[in-house]
Amino acid sequence: MSKAFDRLECPFMFDILRSLGFHEDWIHLVQQCITTSSISLLINGCPSTSFTPSRGMRQGDPLSPYLFLFVMEAFSRIIHSQIIQEASPSQLRHFQDVLNQFSSASGQMKAMGLGEKYLGIPLQMHRSRTQNCKPIVDHMNTRLQGWSSKIINQACKTTHLNSVLSTMSSYHMQVLRIPDSTIQEMNRIQRNYWWNNSFGHNSRHFINWNNMKLPKRFGGLGLKHLTHYNSAMLAKLAWNVIHNSTEPYAQLLKAKYFPYHDLKYEPPPVHNNSSWIWQSIAHGVQIVQQLSKWQVGRGDTINIWKHNWTPSESGALYNWDELNTNDIQWVSQLMISGTSQWDIPLLHKLFTTTQGITAILRHILKFRCQVIFQQAAVNVNSVLYPLFKYLSDITTTTVSASHHIRQSRHHVGHMHHWVSPPPDMLKMNIDASFAKSFHLAGIVMILRNSTGAYIVGRGLLKRAIHPNQAETWALLEAMSWALNNR
Numbered sequence: 001m002s003k004a005f006d007r008l009e010c011p012f013m014f015d016i017l018r019s020l021g022f023h024e025d026w027i028h029l030v031q032q033c034i035t036t037s038s039i040s041l042l043i044n045g046c047p048s049t050s051f052t053p054s055r056g057m058r059q060g061d062p063l064s065p066y067l068f069l070f071v072m073e074a075f076s077r078i079i080h081s082q083i084i085q086e087a088s089p090s091q092l093r094h095f096q097d098v099l100n101q102f103s104s105a106s107g108q109m110k111a112m113g114l115g116e117k118y119l120g121i122p123l124q125m126h127r128s129r130t131q132n133c134k135p136i137v138d139h140m141n142t143r144l145q146g147w148s149s150k151i152i153n154q155a156c157k158t159t160h161l162n163s164v165l166s167t168m169s170s171y172h173m174q175v176l177r178i179p180d181s182t183i184q185e186m187n188r189i190q191r192n193y194w195w196n197n198s199f200g201h202n203s204r205h206f207i208n209w210n211n212m213k214l215p216k217r218f219g220g221l222g223l224k225h226l227t228h229y230n231s232a233m234l235a236k237l238a239w240n241v242i243h244n245s246t247e248p249y250a251q252l253l254k255a256k257y258f259p260y261h262d263l264k265y266e267p268p269p270v271h272n273n274s275s276w277i278w279q280s281i282a283h284g285v286q287i288v289q290q291l292s293k294w295q296v297g298r299g300d301t302i303n304i305w306k307h308n309w310t311p312s313e314s315g316a317l318y319n320w321d322e323l324n325t326n327d328i329q330w331v332s333q334l335m336i337s338g339t340s341q342w343d344i345p346l347l348h349k350l351f352t353t354t355q356g357i358t359a360i361l362r363h364i365l366k367f368r369c370q371v372i373f374q375q376a377a378v379n380v381n382s383v384l385y386p387l388f389k390y391l392s393d394i395t396t397t398t399v400s401a402s403h404h405i406r407q408s409r410h411h412v413g414h415m416h417h418w419v420s421p422p423p424d425m426l427k428m429n430i431d432a433s434f435a436k437s438f439h440l441a442g443i444v445m446i447l448r449n450s451t452g453a454y455i456v457g458r459g460l461l462k463r464a465i466h467p468n469q470a471e472t473w474a475l476l477e478a479m480s481w482a483l484n485n486r
């Protein structure tokens with residue numbers, strides 16, 4: 001579909017206005033505005049005889065966009081009245097005939113060429129994604145050529161970057177995941193322009209570009225982080241696909257790419273031969289599923305291990321999945337039947353230290369089998385990181401020992417060698433960290449015996465506004481924990 005003012009048939013437009021119910025006097029006024037104009041062409045520098053055009057509307061006329069919308073409203077109604085019931089050749093031929101009739105009547109249809117674009121996005125794309133994004137880079141370089149000859153201070157350059165250069169790819173980023181090579185090239189162009197290092201000018205970059213992209217409250221200039229902006233736009237698109245499943249575009253995507261999946265509950269399947277747009281939407285769906293939280297109601301559609309529903313966790317309980325030895329899958333199974341109260345004994349049964357050790361062993365065994373039987377090259381970090389995260393999330397409820405517990409703590413900035421307690425005693429070490437920007441205190445407590453063997457540990461977060469308050473929280477939590485488990 002190619003929409004152009006200069007090919008619109010005037011008689012067709014007037015018929016549309018009559019069909020929409022406009023009064024004949026008003027249509028006559030519009031006709032006077034359009035058909036009474038005359039055009040004269042310059043031929044070899046001399047104006048030709050003027051003539052009256054029979055089609056098209058003038059560019060720049062304030063009335064032209066509104067009249068054009070009336071014509072496209074007719075096209076939209078034709079499309080909705082000719083919905084294809086089944087994907088058969090006869091239905092498609094009928095639909096093509098309808099489009100051809102509209103084309104001959106309005107003059108708006110033509111064969112789509114390789115250069116056709118919509119909002120700057122090519123409708124027929126090259127196989128190379130970098131090649132498809134090359135017009136963005138070329139457009140940025142063209143715009144810089146007009147600015148390079150001007151003396152502009154750094155504050156104005158910052159405004160140029162945020163308001164002009166970084167927005168040139170907005171339409172692309174809303175539907176496509178831009179390749180990393182293109183992002184790097186766009187960052188290079190903006191970086192060189194800000195430091196006056198483009199078009200033959202060389203200057204040193206005194207500050208890392210990543211630091212300059214930080215928000216102003218963190219000491220940066222608030223420059224747009226293109227990768228994060230692209231991901232945010234794709235997450236917004238994915239959110240619309242998930243929550244507007246009855247829309248035609250969402251139904252089309254579901255029929256083609258995930259006919260047996262519900263994006264609210266399961267990650268979308270992505271294949272290497274999938275379209276660039278679908279792979280971009282799938283990336284946005286992963287972001288939505290990772291960062292959104294389920295609000296628990298009945299809990300019969302929320303999976304305990306796969307869905308992000310616990311307030312204290314940053315993601316789903318994938319690392320706890322090995323604890324599921326009783327075929328418990330849904331959050332509703334963690335509640336007392338007929339009520340909205342949690343089944344506390346069942347929670348303690350699922351999340352205990354013994355079950356945690358079993359989960360760790362199964363996690364290691366899974367990677368061991370991949371190495372031995374599948375000759376897989378396993379990254380050490382992929383094995384250790386889930387274990388460290390799992391251990392840091394464990395909060396133990398009991399200490400099965402009737403020993404007197406002593407407490408000691410390390411002061412910030414001082415390193416001491418650990419001194420073991422007497423053989424009949426346990427020793428607790430505590431520490432606290434403070435994140436000023438988030439007003440959070442991280443508290444860690446660990447209990448060991450006289451041989452230095454780990455007995456039990458605990459970690460938690462508290463609200464704090466000062467490091468001293470964080471240390472005080474650590475002392476209070478340690479004493480409370482010790483008194484409740486002595």
